[in-house]
Amino acid sequence: MERNVIVGQSGGPTAAINSSLAGVYRTAKDRGAKKVYGMLHGIQGLLQESYIDLSDHIKTKLDEELLKRTPAAFLGSCRYKLPAIHENKDVYEKIFAILDKLDIEAFIYIGGNDSMDTIKKLSDYAIITGHPCRFIGTPKTIDNDLPLTDHTPGFGSAAKYIGTSMKEIIRDGFCLDYGHGLVTIVEVMGRNAGWLTGATALSKGEDCEGPDLIYLPEIAFDLKKFMKKVKKLLEIKTSIMVVVSEGIKTTDGTYVCELAKPIDFVDGFGHKQLTGTASYLATYVANELGCKTRAIELSTLQRSASHLASRVDILEATQAGGAAVMAADEGDSGKMVVLERISDDPYQCGTSIRDVHKIANGEKLVPREWINKEGDYVTDEFIAHVLPLIQGDVSPIMVDGIPRHLLTPKELSHRS
């Protein structure tokens, strides 16, 4: 590389998104990039010329290691949807003027479905106008719902945290004895795709029974059938563990969490904010069956728990960041890096690139055959697919008993 690189982060945070950033930085530097800029709050920040020189923040190899262990987007994230090119050319002209001013040859965007829409539009605009800048996406989402890639960086760490926490919650449930039984409803992220919800089954093993019922958003939720199952389970167990995706819907398409109260918050991409599914079902079960219930939302913790990151995930996220820079350096544009599983045993995975037009706004759900017939558990094939992705640990760098992170530009600005 002979000129500069700019990198941004977009969409929901993960425990691995900064490893991709570290990968972009390292490979860009190794390939001769003069400067590596970071957009603050993605494309939205760039439009306001809000960016940093990453070398001012990553000064040592230790900083790079700390960055990999820092959860949530180091540069700040956004949920900004670019207008269609024919709707508003001004926005594109502004962006490209900034890119020219910064002498950018490669634009790397780390994000999920929605973020790949940004790469698609910018690379289209570059083709239309004959601009030489290259645009490459790096996948990132705990939801694991991007098409064409075997899995997404960020998913493995979230799955490891979810499997571990699930096991600890199961243990907690069994040790109590409430007479009429205890039903715990655990709510997991994943609007349409049940990858994370299914990952609770990773808790199952020689030392743990795992959850009793797992409801993925891919299958319509039948409240009557569910109540029947819980009632039957309560006859044989004192503690029942039910896992639900935040996005489960009844057969008529209503979100279960909407049964309790209407949803009033909708984000920039038109997505409803889902929450309250576990709480609704816990109250419902308590009223119907007269047993003790509790609702647990894994909430934000499941996407930001870098203290329990998967080593495979962190390595792959770094690798994906580096591969994006390599692709741009070799002349590609309008592409997203994908992970390609080469073999299962031993697990081996490489990177490749695919046309971002085939990915943006698409969604990969859990295949029907990886959910059991009854629609209330994942199959052994699901577990075999996910298991390699949660292997190995990344020891946190502990200072005074708490994991150390790299201070973000935003927090740094609060201090000055």
Place this chain on the structure above:
Amino acid sequence: MERNVIVGQSGGPTAAINSSLAGVYRTAKDRGAKKVYGMLHGIQGLLQESYIDLSDHIKTKLDEELLKRTPAAFLGSCRYKLPAIHENKDVYEKIFAILDKLDIEAFIYIGGNDSMDTIKKLSDYAIITGHPCRFIGTPKTIDNDLPLTDHTPGFGSAAKYIGTSMKEIIRDGFCLDYGHGLVTIVEVMGRNAGWLTGATALSKGEDCEGPDLIYLPEIAFDLKKFMKKVKKLLEIKTSIMVVVSEGIKTTDGTYVCELAKPIDFVDGFGHKQLTGTASYLATYVANELGCKTRAIELSTLQRSASHLASRVDILEATQAGGAAVMAADEGDSGKMVVLERISDDPYQCGTSIRDVHKIANGEKLVPREWINKEGDYVTDEFIAHVLPLIQGDVSPIMVDGIPRHLLTPKELSHRS
């Protein structure tokens, strides 16, 4: 020791309660106890002659290590309050008949305030009837609210988890940009004592700002003053972190969570089940200030996250279990083991025993001088007191990417 020991666990689970169990087992065996029995679900189970021989479950040194890494009461817990001796002698006669049948010379109970009531009553009964069995309590509670002991086993691990999770949540909050600001309300356990709520301040350091406001249950919660502070903070920061104890009350003594809906579940000791404080405040702030808000309950995870246990805590919990057996072996009864801090720098802590009559049903709150004047943060003295208790790690024994636990007797029974 020449005869047998019986041990039980009672009250809310912690990440360290099984380390105390391991300590009891190891010291009893080392001191010559023939058998070490475990009551299943504490005194409630014992009354139904439900117990195990611990040697059937702890067969190897590896099992002992796994036990220390297993969260929540391995033997099962209970919340059973013994009647006063004059109210119901039959219960006592039944318990002592079972103890005689099992040839018990020492009865060890691992628990919190309520559980020490059990030790007090049983030892009183033994004195009245001239029974030779000895009764010793081992402290356990994440709440850290037992009198006379410097701190309680279980607290350090919960504090470490809470400090770490808080930091990850703060990072998550800063990376998003919602325009009108984001207010996150994090709800932490601790009905009357704010030790755990204050532990969120452990997230503060060179790399993290820590929470903005911390409301402990020791101080009456002033909603108006709170709203004023949040409004002011929103003028200078995009992401505000507020921590509240589940037990904060308004000046007239109403739990904040009761402002949303009446509480309908009360446990065996007459305690109201508190939940929904964060959710109530998040809705309130959103309605009043028109900003995005979110509520996060650390819930069960904060008491069962053994994957992030504190080494100091696990060692002290083990030591406290052993000290209970030693005390009984040396002829003491009606006592609880306490932790005595010998020095702060370097941190040194030993065990001693105290009269359980001075502990049972008592409560140690955070001293007023360790909370700031405004009543919305903890002081440096608070942090200096807690910091030594979260030091060091206990590496989980990872199998297939997930921490391995020791299979509990209850789960074992499900398999046969």
